[in-house]
Amino acid sequence: MIRIAALNAASTAADESQDPQRSNKSQTKEAQEAEAFALYHKALDLQKHDKFEESAKAYHELLKTPLLKEALPSEDQRVGLKHPGLMLKYSTFKNLASMSASRDDLETAMEFYLEAVMLDSTDVNLWYKIGTVAVRLVRVPLARHAFEEGLHCNPDHWPCLDNLITILYTLSDYTCCLYFIAKALEKDHCYTKGLVLKEKIFKEQPCLKQDTMQMFVKCNVSVHYVEVEEEERRAIVEEALEIRRRRQTLSLCKPQPDLILVQPIRSLSWRHVGESLVAMFKHxxxxxxPRPSLGRRIDLSEYRDPNYFQNLPQPSSPVSIGHPAVLSSPSSSLPPVIFPEPAALLQTGSQLQVTMGQATVEVTTSAPPTATGMDISLTDKVKKAPKRKRGMEDSGETAKRRSARVRNTKCKKEEKIDFQELLFKFLPSRLRKFDPDNDDESLGNLETPCDGKENIQPLHGSCLPADTVEYMECEQQDVHNFLLHNMTNGGILDLMMRYLKAVGQKFMEEWPRGLAAVVLEVHQSWRKHSCGLPNPLLRDCSNQHIREMLTMSLACMELQLEQWLHNKGKIIPPKRGLGALSSDVADERLPGQHFQSDLLLLALGSSQRDLFEDDWLDVMTRVYWLKARFLAL
Structure with missing residues (x-):
């Protein structure tokens, strides 16, 4: 018997037998569409009879049906909504949004409108509704986007054009506003809103009248001469200004209290101020x-009264009997120290140290555990006593004669020449900032040498010399003036920049111990967030600001170079082929992240004689000496 069948009948039957779920889907597709359309019509009828809650429930059930869940939009917008599931989903979102908008639930309405526009963005009416809801929610940029997209769908849609002109005036985008006003006046030369806002913009910015005159070439000549009644003119302008005021009201932030230094300033010294600023920056x-903004104001009002520092607890410090040394870190919180009797020191539990072969007797009192941050040493380094050779009686053995052959086996060491010390002798005295004999000490431990007893005289029984007390008083006055002048500040970064400016002006003076390390840390913390030094060639700010910034940067870069010289051999050289490094790693590598760019601006600034006036030659010498030492590093 002969049977006639399609060629793919066998394969189709095999596929259906292997995949029963696919067969079930193909069989029930029409049933799913019928069920979904029936549920949609039910929800639509409930909506027409103002039964919004029941209608919304039916719409949400419709969104959960398999037909709508499987409907996914196409990436090509030209395809449109050909799938029945996409059509139902699009209509459902629009109806849910309109019901929410009618109940003034604008947030929910906006969510549903955006879901609908993700399915089909070619509906101008949908864009117009999104724009109107955005205006009511005072989301002005979203409203602008919606009306612009509506005009892309239909350039002749007048409601979108009319509302877009108002929104553009609200956003103060006057150029675009005049462009769309010209488009509207081409369609209707008696368009009142366009005429009013055009004249209002020309009144606020007269320069636009000449620049945008070409836009109105195709318009009727009467648009430049038509007058509008004052009441109507005021109503049109007030509509746009009201939206602008509502937007400004929403953008206002609640005033936040000023920040307080996490580490209070305990002494009127540049070192303590710098340490407080570094601690605040790290915090x-x-x-x-949420971290506080770096531009948030810091309250310094408690330091307005200079007597504030006198009421603080006075920490104790080590005392040295012998040659008095100059304090390297003067502080106003330290009172004059009176020399007590040795017996009294022993009774208070102090430690007496007597070194053989040394004329200095050192007495150190133990500080209470509550005193912090006052580690001041007033003693010189004590040399070790030479070792005594053991005699024959100590060893107990007969000394043997060494062979001459053994004595001559040692090789002579190669003579080393210290080029640094050799070149140091040719430098003028004003450029000798550091003593090469004390090169092993770090920047923070450089001490002021003591010339002798003749130049140092204790003041009223104090171990502090007269010149040190005078320096302390001058420093206290300068620091207090700095705090008074910066009560109004722009946050921690602004305070750090002003601090570096103030300290940079005193770089040619002798600094107390520990200040150099603090200034370097402040500069490194501030430089990470700074956009760079002002360009001395552009002169886009005052000469005083440029001069202070360059002087400050020069001082800090000299300190940085000294630190690199002290740590020579420990610096990580830059390696090629490495990717982008973090800022912390880049600062550790020579030459740092900003050193070379800042050095270029310093070189440019040193060429401007009118910028530094009488100090021009000194600054130029320091800059090129810094560059020479850096290149030789």
């Missing part, structure tokens, strides 16, 4: 989020 950049 603001490492604390738990």
């Amino acid at each position: 603001q950049t490492t604390c738990e989020p």
Whole structure:
């Protein structure tokens, strides 16, 4: 018997037998569409009878049906909504949005409108509704986007054009506003809103009248002469200004209290101020989020009264009997120290140290555990006593004669020449900032040498010399003036920049111990967040600001170079072929992240004689000496 069948009948039957789920889907597709359309019509009828809650429930059930869940939009917008599931989903979102908008639930309405526009963005009416809801929610940029997209769908849609002109005036985008006003006046030369806002913009910015005159070439000539009644003119302008005021009201932030230094300033010294600023910077950049802004004002009002520092607890410090040394870190919180009797020191539990072969007797009192941050040493280094050779009686053995052959086996060491010390002798005295004999000490431990007893005289029984007390008083006055002048500040970064400016002006003076390390840390913390030094060639700011910034940067870069010289051999050289490094790693590598760019601006600034006036030659010498030492590093 002969049977006639299609060629793919066997394969189709085999596929259906192997995949029963696919067969079930193909069989029930029409049933799913019928069920979904029936549920949609039911929800639509409920909506017409103002039964919004029941209608919304039916719409949400419709969104859960398999037909709508499987409907996914196409990436090509030209395809449109050909799938029945996409058509139902699009209509459902639009109806849910309109019901929410009618009940003034604007947030929910906006969510449904955006879901609908993701399925089909070619509906101008949908874009217009999104724009109107955005205006009511005072989301002005979203409203602008919606009306612009509506005009892309239909350039002749007048409601979108009319509302877009109002929104553009609200956003103060006057150029685009005049462009769309010209488009509207081409269609209707008696368009009142366009005429009013055009004249209003020309009144606020007269320069636009000449620049945008070409836009109105195709318009009727009467658009430049038509007058509008004052009441109607005021109503049109007030509509746009009201939206602008509502937007400004929403953008206002609640005033936040000023920040307080996490490490209070305990002494009127540049070192303590710098340490407080560094501690505050670390707190603001490492604390738990939400972190306070680096531009948030810091309250310094408690330091307005100079007597504030006198009421602080006075920490004790080590005392040295012998040659009095100059304090390297003067502080106003330290009172004059009176020499007590040795017996009294022993009774208070102090430690007496007597070194054989040394004429200095050192007595150190133990500081209470509550005193912090006052580690001041007033003693010189004590040399070790030479070792005594053991005699024959100590060893107990007969000394043997060494062979002459053994004595001559040692090779002579190669003579080393210290080029640094050799070149140091040719430098003028004003450029000798550091003593090469004390090169092993770090920047923070450089001490002022003591010339002798004749130049140092204790003041009223104090171990502080007269010149040190005078320096302390001058420093206290300068620091207090700095705090008074910066009560109004722009946050921690602004305070750090002003601090570096103030300290940079005193770079040619003798600094107390520990100040150099603090200034370097302040500069490194501030430089990470700074956009760079002002360009001395552009002169886009005052000459005083440029001069202060360059002087400050020069001082800090000299300190940085000294630190690199002290740490020579420990510096990590830059390696090629490495990717982008973090800022912390880049600062550790020579020459740092900003050193070369800042050095270029310093070289440019040193060429401007009118910028530094009488100090021009000194600054230029320092800059090129810094560059020479850096290149030789």
